[in-house]
Amino acid sequence: MKNLLSFLFLVVFCFAGTAQTTKPPFLKYTNSTWVDSVMTTLSPDERIAQLIMVAAYSNRGEEHKQEILKLIEEQKIGGLIFFQGDPASQVKLMNEYQEASELPLLGAIDAEWGIGMRLDSTISYPFQMTLGAVQDDQMLYELGTEVARQVKRTGLHLNFAPVVDVNNNPNNPVINFRSFGEDKFNVARKATAYMQGMQDAQLLTTAKHFPGHGDTDTDSHYALPQINHPLARLDSLELYPFREILKEGIGGVMVAHLNIPALDSTGVPSTLSKPIITGLLKEQLGFEGLIVTDAMNMKGVTEGNEPGVVDKDAILAGNDLLEFTEDVPKAIAEIRKAINAGLISQKEIDQRARKILAVKQWVGLNQYQPVAVENIVEELNTPDAALLNRRLMEAALTVLNNKDNILPLQELEKRRFASVSFGRDQKTPFQKTLDLYAGMTHFTVPVDATEEMVSTLRNQLENYDVVISAIHDQSKFPRNSLKFSEAALELVTELAEKENSVFAFFKNPYVLNKIDKIEEAAGLVVAYQDNDVAQEVAAQLIFGGVGANGKLPVSVGEKFKAGDGLDLEEKIRLSYTLPEAAGMDSKLLNSRIDSLMNVAIQMKATPGAQILVARNGKVVFHKAYGEHSYFDTISVKKDDLYDLASVTKISATMPALMKLYDEGKFQLDGTLADHLPKFKRSNKADIPFTDILTHQARFQSWIPFWKNTLRKNGSYRWWTIKKDSSARYPIRITNDMYLHRNYPEKIVKAIRKSPLREKKVYVYSDFFFILAPRVVESRTEEDFASYLQENFYGPLGAETVGFNPAAPKYKIVPTEYDFSFRKEPIHGTVHDEGAIMLGGVSGHAGLFANANDLAKLLQMYLNGGEYGGKRYLQQETLEKFTKTTFPDTDNRRALGFDKRRPNSKGVVNNTAKDASEASYGHTGFTGIMVWMDPEEDLLYIFLSNRVHPTRENHRLYSLDTRTNIHQVLYDAIKAEKTS
Structure with a gap:
């Protein structure tokens, strides 16, 4: 007796003054009208049955279902804890079980890291140790509200979480990664935030595993762990998170199967220990909420204890709810015997039954409605739910x-x-x-x-x-x-x-x-x-x-x-994430782009495409559609290369010119004659670059240079093209076509001698951009391709952006079947005839890339000239080159870049109608469109090979696929803002 009194004195001394300051939320209903009315209908044994929760599975078939129905109908059990299965089956079963039960059943689940812990086709959020690394506790609250939504959507009401054990034993086989970590303060903060999120969303929670399972090296599923720490240590460490979360109003506590001599010298598992449950948890810590046993089928409690009898002992110890009772009839009978023997009163049983009923009222079971099965997987796996998972992993x-x-x-x-x-x-x-x-x-x-x-x-x-x-x-x-x-x-x-x-x-x-x-x-x-x-x-x-x-x-x-x-x-x-992370509606974005692309492919507007969308520096949409051609089964991959055609102008020529402009080596009031001496006595000698880059320099739109290589009978002129390469014919057109080394000079000469148009109005022309490599080389003493690689593509990590791609053909999307000049399918070389006659390197066409690598260059523009921690261009330069140069005229163009084109009625037909006036971009003959909107920090890339197998295919234009998809991006922004 003296030893017992000393023990009790020490317990009181250590744990005094820790009563719960915020009451569990359901307690206000323990004497409600509904609870009173229900209690009058229950027999003494039915009140005992309310304290029993059995295990249910949604993947075990008809025999298991009948076993559960029998327990519901005959034993009147109070609840079910669901384990493995799938959400739809679980909801169907729970609806059936609820219909069979005279009283609504309390449904529980172990969803420590979300319902993915138990159910397939659902999200598994990061484990608690992962979450322990997160510094923003508000994210744990958000997780709690989302887990609550998902648990309730599956027809359940109680989550046996969070784990508040302090894991200070690396060899702990059962808690370990399930704990928020070894810092008791961090554990308490994280567990409390998680709990509050769930309970604020009307899902009851339980802190587990009381009084602390963190410092064990035995798994209580298979044996009874022993914790030999003194009271002072238990009080200062293991119990700290429990005290803190109790203060904040947690609804429940789950008791572990542990042997803790300092708290109970008899050696019984803590689940069966009255000194631990009644003496410590209830009386000393002042907990009035729901006390739940850990699973009553675990060896830590069943070893040496008979089913039914062990459940009775758990009730005598002070538990309110028995989880995973294995023999329900015997458990009820044994508890009845204990009442008859005076070991516990019926009044005490009734009080605990009232707790269970109060929980049921708090979670809304007094107004129970069946849970809808339709669309459950979609509603559980929402974009916001997936984004939260990604945000948590990032934050950890x-x-x-x-x-x-x-x-x-x-x-x-x-x-x-x-x-x-x-x-x-x-x-x-x-x-x-x-x-x-x-x-x-x-x-x-x-x-x-x-x-x-x-x-x-x-x-x-x-x-x-x-x-x-x-x-x-x-x-x-x-x-x-x-x-x-x-x-x-x-x-x-x-x-x-x-x-x-x-x-x-x-x-x-x-x-x-x-x-x-x-x-x-x-x-x-x-x-x-x-x-x-x-x-x-x-x-x-x-x-x-x-x-x-x-x-x-x-x-x-x-x-x-x-x-x-x-x-x-x-x-x-660039980061890669979900549309909602950038304020865009993923459902709208995906469904409508998919629909528009499916129509385009079915209508043979293009064999396939790559589409990339980035907002705020986040790639939120990146898909490949269709196939390389109509005649094979090579699916388009996200890393396949496309011929960019005229998008080369803003991806090769313009970055080079803007950099030279920053360095004072290129002036907008300068002329071709300043860079190319042969133009000094030409009709183009005095035309400023502002006019040239805005396509109002009176240049002809184009010259079909390739036609000058042909005789009237369609054969090649003998001095232009040979079948084999040589020093005089080094420029490869195809494997059987090599162009004379002087022919590029003939192209330049033809441009120099070409007449000017009469009026200074906007007429799109390739002429300057064909000459652009020479202009750049005149100031850099480097060849054009090398200059771009060294100053842009290489540092950007844009590995696939470049001329004359070395990638295997199966990684390059083919373009046209050229019946006129090359007389073969164009695959792996530039589609534009002028560019291929210049060796594949030009400022107007010739670049190849995939959407992801091209995005790095274009995002650098949107970033004001910076990317990857490096400045490539001055922000002022980008702003100057990408704004409309002559806003008071009919010329919409910026310097090298295209701009929105409203018609006489104000209708924009070359971009999304909602694209801002600050937006800019370019299109390409092969079916390319890229567009940047600095007001929305929005990047759109559409890569296709609409010219396959022939350039005469204009369906991509008639369907307006590219601009319709562009508008979807703005619709997705508006939809997310209003959701």
Whole structure:
């Protein structure tokens, strides 16, 4: 007796003054009219049954359903906890079970990281350890409200979450990544925010696993863990988050199966311990809410305890709700025996039944309505829900090392990049995302890599300046385990010690302690778990598409401490995300663009296309449609190359001229004669570049230069083209056509001697842009293509943008079948005849690119001349060149760029009607359109090969596909603003 009194005194001393300050929200209903009325209808045993919740599954078939229905109809159980299945089946079953029950059933689920924890076809949000790295607790509140919406949409009312255990044992096999971490303050803040989000959305929650399951190395599913800490330690650490979340009004607490001698020396599991539940939780901590057992089928409580009897003991200990009772009739009978024996009163049972009923009223079950099954998967997987998942993964990214500011990676043109994915045997989403930023060679190292495999790879990696390594998991759950072969681990260590090593870690952070020298990596990013979203955002971080401010939620041996993490806020390149992240409606954007493209392809306006949309520096739409041609089955891929045709003007000529303008080497009041001496005595000698670039220089629109190579009978003039290449005929037109070396000069001469038009009005002309490479070369002493590569495409990471692509043909989309000049299909070389006669390099046509790489250049324009942490052009220059030069005339053009074209009635027909007057862009003969709107920071790229198989196909124009899609972008912005 003396020892017991001493124990109770110590408990009171340690835990006094911690009563709950905000009451659980349902308590106000314990004596409501509805609860009173229900209680009068229940027999004593039915009141006991309200305290019982059995396990239900939506993937176990008819026999299981009948078992549940029998328990509902015969035993009058109070609730169900759902486990594995799918959302539609779960809703159907819950509706059936509710219909069969005389009283509405309380539905629960373990949805610690969302309903994806249990149900397929749904979102799994980041694990709690991942969330422990997030610095904005408001995001946890948002998560709570969204999880509540999804749980309620599936017909349930109670979430057995959050986990508030402080995980200070790296070897904890059951909590670990399910905890917010080892910092009790962080755990308390995160758990409270998550709880408040759920309960504010009318979903009841339970803090678990009381009194703290974080410092165990035994899984209570299989045995009873023992915690041997003294009371003072338990009070200051394990119990701290529980006290804090109780103060904020959490509705429930789940009790763990633990043996804690300092709290109960009898050795019984805490679930069955009256000193722990009644003495500590209820009396000392003052908790009045719902007390729930952990699952009553777990070995931690069932070992040595008989079903039914163990449930009775849990009730005697002070629990209100029994989760996963295995023998319901026996449990009710045993509790009845306890009442008859005076171990517990019927009044106490009634009080607990009232709690259950009060919860049911609080969640709305007093006005129960069946839950609709229709559209449930779509309604669960909303764009906003997916965006929240991505935002949380981004916010968790933790940079542990950034030596010499290696991140984000820069000087792309000077470095050779390789990536190595450890633990994978095929290209990963991480590696595919890296490809969006720079040229990259990829390698994989399987878990069981042999010494021979590793040795070969080691030699290959010597050829690269920067190696980006990814450490992948072999499970969807980030456990503290590492299964790599010794050879693979040795290579990881070697790479970590190299000067320019970057690592992305997709495993439990505790595993860092199992890898030698990993802490020496120049760049080290922890993403905490291994899924597609984590891989994508980590790759974006490495190249500056997203920032990072996550902090490590646990310590990693002596290598890193909880709270470590470097801020990397600068976002210097395009990111890749969902439309809602940029204020656009994804449903409208996707459905309407898909519809317009399907019509275009069905009507044979174009065989296929690439479309990219970016807003606020975020790529929110990037799709490939259709096939390369009408005659094959090669589907268009997002990295295929298209002939940009006249978009070359603003993607090659204009960046070069604007840069020279910044450097004082090109003046807008200058003339061709200033750069090309042969034009000094021509009729074009005095025409200023302002007129030339706005197409009002009185130039002829074009000359079909290629026709001068033909005789009247259609054969080639002997001095122009030969079948074989030679020093005199070096310019390749096709494999059987080589043009005379002097022919480009003949083209220049023809332009020089061409007559001028009578009136100075807008007439679109290619002439200057054909000459532009010579103008640029006159001031740079470099060939045009090299100048662009060195000053723009290379530094931008725009690997595919360039002339005369070296990519294999299956990566290049074909254009026209040329029956007139080349007499073969055009595939892999420029479509424009004049450009191919200039060796494929011209300022009016000749560029090839995919949409993603072209976007880097165009986004640089929208950024005011900056991209990737580098300034390419002055903002003032871009503003000058992209505004209408002669606004008081009928000439809409900017300097080299096209502008909106309203007709006499004010109707715009070359862009979206809602495009701003500040917007600018260009189109291309092959079916290209690019447009930038600085007022909306909106970028639109449409790449197609409408000229396949013939340029006479004008359906893309008659359908107005490009501009109709352009308008969809503005509609999507308006729709999101009003949603």
